[in-house]
Amino acid sequence: MTSSPPPSWPFADDASPVVRQLIEGTTAAVVVLDEQLRHLYVNPAWVRVSGVPAEAFSGRTLREVLPDVHCPDDVMRQVLADGEPREVTLTGTTHVASPPRGRRLWRAVYHRLELPGWGVCLAGVGVEISDLRRYLDDLETAHLRLALLDAAATRVGTTLDIETTCVELAELLVPSLADAAAAGIVEEDFHGAPPPPPGVVRLRKMKGSVPPELEWQLRQLGGPGPHVDLPRGSAARHCMNTGRPWLGNLASEELFQKVTVDPERAAIFRRSGIHSLLIVPLVAAGRSIGVVLLGRAGASEPFTEDDVETVQGLAARAAVSIDSARRYSREHTMALELQRALLSEPSSPHPGTEVAARYLPSGRRVLVGGDWYDSLPLPGSRTLLVMGDVMGHGFHAAVAMSQYRSLLRTVAASGMVVEKILDEFDRRAVHLGLDRLTTCLLAVMDPQADSCTLAGAGHPPPVLVRPGAGTEVLWLPAGPPIGTGLGGYESVTVPMERGATLLLYTDGLVERRGTDIDVSLQELAALRLPADGALDDLLDTLLSGMANGAYEDDVAILAARRP
Known part of the structure; x- marks a missing residue:
């Protein structure tokens, strides 16, 4: 699609053909605005990236045409006032649906011009840097992931104590990757208590890491005792059986009940403001010894695939430490019993x-x-x-x-x-x-x-x-x-x-x-x-x-x- 002569082309009719070819042939977006920031001209590049026909811009502001794109109007008015060029950043979503682009980012420079027959105008030239921003975001995410994995080597498993190791894991995950986190470890010794029913796995609830405003509500999720029983069909049990994570972003009531196996406990999740859940198995020596549960609440974004991979890496390291602590505890108990006998x-x-x-x-x-x-x-x-x-x-x-x-x-x-x-x-x-x-x-x-x-x-x-x-x-x-x-x-x-x-x-x-x-x-x-x-x-x-x-x-x- 190309623009037509005035008003779409506000320059003089005798403008150099080379200039016109550059403006209309460039991949950079070029716009000309009047003193009320209404469009006088948009080049084909801006038509392509915006997904809006050129005639739809004529006489209208950017906010009127693309309400989801944010542009700092105050900076543009300063350019009109003092004539000093300025750089601005535009962000938002456009009408281009295929392929889905999501939130986009442009970097633009605005200049004040005086055009014959049009008076004082504002010309903007911008290039899209969305891919660069995504690259930088991905790079930052990778650095965060490596930093967390590196921190896990020194902050998780500092003692041969199961409770301490689980707390260290939870405190590493919150707030870096979640708003709340806690672990449950398979209970093998029931200490005189009745064993769970056949087909049910019992987890010992470990102290987690949650913000104070959620602590009282989330404490009720596991029930009143120190353990929680996982029947077949529950999300955590599925994780342990398959060795793979379970993700519930923007979870529905049905998904919450797969986690809690109880409508009342699902309601607790709702009241606490948690909207997304991630369960990752703790696997050591080829078997699941427990799970770690993460939740995001309020304005936090849902979990991404990068988040899942990062948590899996952290859980794998923590599982080795937890398994070592559990084996040490078992051998310690056996050793003391042997010493007492001798x-x-x-x-x-x-x-x-x-x-x-x-x-x-x-x-x-x-x-x-x-x-x-x-x-x-x-x-x-x-x-x-x-x-x-x-x-x-x-x-x-x-x-x-x-x-x-x-x-x-x-x-x-x-x-x-x-x-x-x-x-x-x-x-x-x-x-x-x-x-x-x-x-x-x-x-x-x-x-x-x-x-x-x-x-x-x-x-x-x-x-x-x-x-x-x-x-x-x-x-x-x-x-x-x-x-x-x-x-x-x-x-x-x-x-x-x-x-x-x-x-x-x-x-x-x-x-x-x-x-x-x-x-x-x-x-x-x-x-x-x-x-x-x-x-x-x-x-x-x-x-x-x-x-x-x-x-x-x-x-x-x-x-x-x-x-």
């Missing part, structure tokens, strides 16, 4: 001896280790007290500890004196080929003789707490650890009156990074420990007096007293 609370073999014990995992890891203790009855009302520490940590050390403990019980049943028990213990350990050494401390309390006989195998010295006499470190002859085959152990006998308490412990109590062990032993000897009262109170005082933050190694303590 370190059963010592009994009181004879009425003349009272015993108490503590086992504290280190602050760095909570796993089974090689610390062990025992108390065994001997003939003549005597009691054998045992404290040992297998070198190393973890399940291998725990297995070796169990073997050493059983072996020592067998050797001690022979009735030999403590130094001979250690010699035989060492010999048999070498014969069995145990691949880890252990330190060991034995003490035989004899109430009839008011004494205690002790022998050590590379173990920290015991402590004796006497009423009215304070705390004393009992230095014993040095002996090699058990398992070396060197033997040659010696014993020491000390008086032990009624009311005195003997303390045996592992090196985790006194060893600290950067501190000489002799200094720690001096601190231990300087503690004012209660000689009277319950042994548990004495142990509490001991642990609080020696702790400097979390213990760096496992700590086992065995206390024995003549009541």
Whole structure:
């Protein structure tokens, strides 16, 4: 379509044919406006991009012809007033329907002209930069996505705690990608509660991230309890079964009910102003361990495909951390149960001896280790007290500890004196080929003789707490650890009156990074420990007096007293 002579062509009839060819042949939009900003001329390029015939512009303003296109009229009037050219940006939608262009963007320059027969006019030349704007928007979206994925590496999964990891994920998603977000993790242990009906998956609701104005309403979505059950056919269940996201932009009542499986809860979504939902499965090791639910409310735009891809990437990283935390929690529980089984609370073999014990995992890891203790009855009302520490940590050390403990019980049943028990213990350990050494401390309390006989195998010295006499470190002859085959152990006998308490412990109590062990032993000897009262109170005082933050190694303590 081309424009016709005046009024569509406001220039002089003798205007250069080259000028006219340039104006009407250029791909840039060219318009001429009068002082009331009404169109005098539009070139074919503007007709094409606007989708409006040239005659429809004549004598009308842009707002009258294309009401959805915004143009800063005030800037154009300034150009008419002072004659200084100015750049402006026009945005909006036009009548061009195919292909769909959506919101468009132009950059234009306006000049004041004086044309014969027309007087003062305004000429504008503009080019469309919609594709450039879309490119820049896409680039910005890609940068945002990469930034979020990079942030996920440092902000999500900072601890081996499921709850913390889910909160970190939700706080990363809000407000970057959603107005509200929360995760649900598959519950495998029902903790004594009735299991869900057959075919139903139970999720444990995790704390999410929502704005304060939505928090109270959205808290009702999962029901009153800490769990939510997902029947077959629900959107979240479909996500978990397929491993693919579920998107509900500008969701209808029917879609809301696919998410909530409850008309009342669907109404909660409506009241909260949420209009679009995105559910992404948390997949680790090829199986779904939960879902993350995102919502957009109010004036927020619906989710895009880029949003879905970004959330999938974040969910994949978070799922690995959540699965690791869950496996750690399971192994942690199993480890503690194993440690409790191996370190059963010592009994009181004879009425003349009272015993108490503590086992504290280190602050760095909570796993089974090689610390062990025992108390065994001997003939003549005597009691054998045992404290040992297998070198190393973890399940291998725990297995070796169990073997050493059983072996020592067998050797001690022979009735030999403590130094001979250690010699035989060492010999048999070498014969069995145990691949880890252990330190060991034995003490035989004899109430009839008011004494205690002790022998050590590379173990920290015991402590004796006497009423009215304070705390004393009992230095014993040095002996090699058990398992070396060197033997040659010696014993020491000390008086032990009624009311005195003997303390045996592992090196985790006194060893600290950067501190000489002799200094720690001096601190231990300087503690004012209660000689009277319950042994548990004495142990509490001991642990609080020696702790400097979390213990760096496992700590086992065995206390024995003549009541």
